[in-house]
Amino acid sequence: MQTVQSKMLINRKRLLEIIPLSTRTIYNLELRGEFPRRIALTCRSVAWDLSEVEAWIEARKASSIQADRPGEERR
Template sequence: MIPLSSRTIYNLEKRGEFPRRIALTSRNVAWDLSEVEQWIEERKSSGIQAARPGNTIEA
């Protein structure tokens, strides 16, 4: 659902920028679907575009 690496999601969580994970077992985690959907909607409505590697414009 979220095309980000596990490490990126972990880093976002640590900074409080992604919903917290729920430990299902010692090796499996999940996220609350409504929280993830809300996170997606907030990203869509913010108008902030992530920088894409290699797409820099120099003056």
Template sequence: MTRQTQPLQRKTIRRDQLREIVPLADTTIYEMERRGEFPLRFNLTSRCVVWDLAEVEAWLDARRQASKAKTVKRAPSPDVQLRKSRPVKHPVTV
């Protein structure tokens, strides 16, 4: 029995499909691409930009693993002691 190998089928996604999968703003995605932290998009035509779905899914899996391992760099919590004012809601008096 000989096993016939099927050609590798690669699926690409456009920006609207990417945003359904990865809930980040376009500018965040572009900055992450620039820093090498997100899969790079490529042009199919002069007016059509796509991402490789397998690369995006691999990136998501890596992020999931990093999150479970607590190695994701998180933004620092704000220091409330540095606030210049502390707005307080006063109860309404009748």
């Protein structure tokens, strides 16, 4: 018998309360594979898996690498 773990999904408003970045910045991070992907619930509604967002936050806290700045190249 398989056990299905329930996932807590958060909408854009809640995501922006947790992650102090602009919607565009989050979208760009998603495109580069650097942020959890959104889940399309309907054609006009998206959500994110809260556990994935929390894991992303923890990974950022644990990383000593500074985030890229727009227009700067990695060294």
